[in-house]
Amino acid sequence: MSASNDATRQPFPHSPFRRLVARRPVVAFLLMAFVFSWTIMLPLLLSESGFGVLPFALPWQVFGSLMSIFGLALPAFLVTAAKDGKEGVRDLLRRILRWRVRVRWYLIALFGLLVATLLGAIPFLGVAPLGALARNWPLLFTVFLPGVLVPFVFVNLWEETAWTGFMQHTIQEGRGPLLASAMVAPFFALIHMPGFFVAGFISDEKTPLSQFPSVLLQVGILAVFAVFIRVLIMWLYNGSGQSVLVVGLFHSAFNMTNGQKITPELLGLPAGLASLIPSLAVLVVAVLLVVFTRGRLANEPTRGAARPAEARRAVTGRPRVR
Numbered sequence: 001m002s003a004s005n006d007a008t009r010q011p012f013p014h015s016p017f018r019r020l021v022a023r024r025p026v027v028a029f030l031l032m033a034f035v036f037s038w039t040i041m042l043p044l045l046l047s048e049s050g051f052g053v054l055p056f057a058l059p060w061q062v063f064g065s066l067m068s069i070f071g072l073a074l075p076a077f078l079v080t081a082a083k084d085g086k087e088g089v090r091d092l093l094r095r096i097l098r099w100r101v102r103v104r105w106y107l108i109a110l111f112g113l114l115v116a117t118l119l120g121a122i123p124f125l126g127v128a129p130l131g132a133l134a135r136n137w138p139l140l141f142t143v144f145l146p147g148v149l150v151p152f153v154f155v156n157l158w159e160e161t162a163w164t165g166f167m168q169h170t171i172q173e174g175r176g177p178l179l180a181s182a183m184v185a186p187f188f189a190l191i192h193m194p195g196f197f198v199a200g201f202i203s204d205e206k207t208p209l210s211q212f213p214s215v216l217l218q219v220g221i222l223a224v225f226a227v228f229i230r231v232l233i234m235w236l237y238n239g240s241g242q243s244v245l246v247v248g249l250f251h252s253a254f255n256m257t258n259g260q261k262i263t264p265e266l267l268g269l270p271a272g273l274a275s276l277i278p279s280l281a282v283l284v285v286a287v288l289l290v291v292f293t294r295g296r297l298a299n300e301p302t303r304g305a306a307r308p309a310e311a312r313r314a315v316t317g318r319p320r321v322r
Contacts, residue, residue: 037071072162116281132268157248181230189223238298
């Protein structure tokens with residue numbers, strides 16, 4: 001073989017650890033994600049905000065950001081580097097920063113759930129939500145958009161780098177978008193479990209450790225609901241040309257819309273409906289997307305570029321180790 005051909009070869013993982021990661025990337029990612037994330041959360045759990053072992057409170061916002069960046073995104077990059085090398089890392093970065101997409105995807109990501117909530121409120125409350133929106137529309141710019149963009153930069157973009165940009169993307173390639181959504185959902189829910197014991201992280205009140213069975217039930221309910229969220233996210237990801245950026249915006253907008261942060265004042269919704277209607281909207285839209293796309297969720301593999309490993313095989317002719 002010529003020296004030029006040798007130069008074009010990408011070296012395969014040379015250590016047993018890297019070979020193992022390359023063979024089981026999703027398992028390796030999950031192991032690292034849970035170890036890293038829950039270790040980062042430990043000081044917060046022990047503080048006054050959690051179990052009260054430490055005699056001081058810690059800011060949960062900082063730990064939420066650290067967990068997203070170092071507990072989730074970092075393992076995604078490490079596994080990608082072991083599996084696909086530098087080209088794989090560059091590909092993941094391109095998908096994270098893919099901003100040149102059609103405007104409609106930004107509008108859907110930012111305002112789609114809010115519009116669906118408004119439409120869903122009309123059968124319950126008549127035209128009152130429309131009147132409330134007409135009076136309170138400045139809140140879209142003073143409360144809603146800042147409340148979306150700040151968590152997006154520090155939390156949700158990095159969360160979705162892991163769950164969508166790495167895990168759903170990887171599973172979709174072999175098993176399709178529906179199974180990818182269903183497989184990610186339970187892990188997405190479970191990794192949030194420590195947050196149930198911290199005031200402000202999941203809810204305003206912290207949960208005593210004695211109520212651990214109740215927390216497990218809540219995590220189970222979240223895991224079921226997360227399937228529908230992940231279906232919506234998978235559709236957005238595929239439809240926007242695999243933009244993690246768009247998906248991160250939707251995740252942040254969902255957090256802002258669902259519950260007490262903006263919808264009660266903006267749309268004049270009672271407290272119960274402020275959580276119920278956005279959740280129902282997610283369920284209905286996700287089911288409709290599955291039906292009308294026949295489960296493809298805008299996934300068109302022939303449009304995308306070859307995966308890094310496939311591109312490497314095309315150059316070198318070396319089969320991928322399985």
